[in-house]
Amino acid sequence: RKEVEQDPGPFNVPEGATVAFNCTYSNSASQSFFWYRQDCRKEPKLLMSVYSSGNEDGRFTAQLNRASQYISLLIRDSKLSDSATYLCVVNKVGGFKTIFGAGTRLFVKA
Amino acid sequence: EPEVTQTPSHQVTQMGQEVILRCVPISNHLYFYWYRQILGQKVEFLVSFYNNEISEKSEIFDDQFSVERPDGSNFTLKIRSTKLEDSAMYFCASSENIQYFGAGTRLSVL
Numbered sequence: 001r002k003e004v005e006q007d008p009g010p011f012n013v014p015e016g017a018t019v020a021f022n023c024t025y026s027n028s029a030s031q032s033f034f035w036y037r038q039d040c041r042k043e044p045k046l047l048m049s050v051y052s053s054g055n056e057d058g059r060f061t062a063q064l065n066r067a068s069q070y071i072s073l074l075i076r077d078s079k080l081s082d083s084a085t086y087l088c089v090v091n092k093v094g095g096f097k098t099i100f101g102a103g104t105r106l107f108v109k110a
Numbered sequence: 111e112p113e114v115t116q117t118p119s120h121q122v123t124q125m126g127q128e129v130i131l132r133c134v135p136i137s138n139h140l141y142f143y144w145y146r147q148i149l150g151q152k153v154e155f156l157v158s159f160y161n162n163e164i165s166e167k168s169e170i171f172d173d174q175f176s177v178e179r180p181d182g183s184n185f186t187l188k189i190r191s192t193k194l195e196d197s198a199m200y201f202c203a204s205s206e207n208i209q210y211f212g213a214g215t216r217l218s219v220l
Contacts, residue, residue, distance in 0.1 A: 034208075043201055043211035044153060087153065096166040098143065098209065100153040 001026045003099045006088050010105035017078045021104050023071040023088030033064055034089040035073045038103065044087055047073075078108045112136045116202050116212035123219055126191050131215045133185045135204030142185045143203040144177060146170065147214075153201065159185065192219045 006023045013019050025033075033050040048055060050062040050071050061074040071088055088101035115134040123129050135142050144156040157167040157177055164177065176188045185204075189196055197219045203209040 032207075038153075041199075043213050045211070046208055049208070096141070096158040096160065097168070098145075098155050098158075100145075100155070102152040 002101075003027060004088055004090050004101040006086075006101035007104045008102075010107055012107045012109065013078055015078055015080060015108055015110055017108075018074065018076045019078055019106060020075075021073040021086050021088075021106075023073075023101055025069050025071070025088075025090045025099075027090070027092060028066075028069060030069075030090045030092055032091040033071050034091075035060075035062055035071075036087040036089055036100075037084040038087055039084050044089075044100075047086070075106075078106075080108050080110060082106060083108045114202055114204055114210055114212035116200075116215050118215060119213065120216045121218070123192055123217070125194055125219055128188065128190050129192060129217060131187045131189075131200050131202075131217070133187070133202030133204075133212055134183050135185055135202070136210060137183070139204035139206055139210075141165075141205045141209075142177075142179070143205070143209060144187045145201040145203065145211075146198045147201065148198040156187070189217075192217075194219050 004025050035047040036044040037047050038044045048062050050064045052064050054063045059076045063072045085103040085105045087103045090099045117132045142159040145153050147153045155168050157171045158165045178186050199214045201214045202212045
């Protein structure tokens with residue numbers, strides 16, 4: 001089983017759509033969780049941290065379910081500028097090793 | 111806004127040569143990382159560095175690789191005797207708790 005597994009994608013959605021990304025992780029001792037976005041041939045950029053209580057930042061909502069070892073990201077009212085690859089990122093205990101999922105590509109079309 | 115700076119942006123080298131990739135982390139950060147991303151593949155953890163020593167490394171980070179913080183600002187990745195399969199984008203990151211990534215160095219081994 002992969003350490004961090006994401007929906008393979010790509011997702012093709014129209015502007016204004018709501019899209020959800022899923023991620024599972026294998027190490028129950030994992031400590032911290034993030035969503036990053038990566039534009040083509042660019043560096044990953046932090047989108048948001050993920051907490052068990054859930055967190056929201058504008059159109060973006062992230063949720064962590066530790067019991068199911070599952071992380072989600074919801075994007076509401078998709079914009080053309082949301083087109084990117086979304087990376088699920090997990091830090092193991094101690095925080096010194098970071099595991100990236102393979103990413104889910106999102107295309108938002110007019 | 112503080113940022114992680116990487117040089118060069120593109121490095122071309124002959125197979126068997128040594129390369130040094132350079133990074134200037136964000137000044138008050140204490141944790142430093144190197145990652146690799148082969149074209150079309152996921153971001154892979156190489157090594158983390160804290161308190162002037164390696165804190166964790168992946169199975170990719172073998173004797174061919176080394177890291178150093180030669181002064182108070184630079185953080186380098188040395189790749190000895192480069193192979194064709196070392197061609198990739200190499201990202202440096204630094205953190206207090208959230209990792210911020212540099213724009214990367216594209217290494218092309220010919």
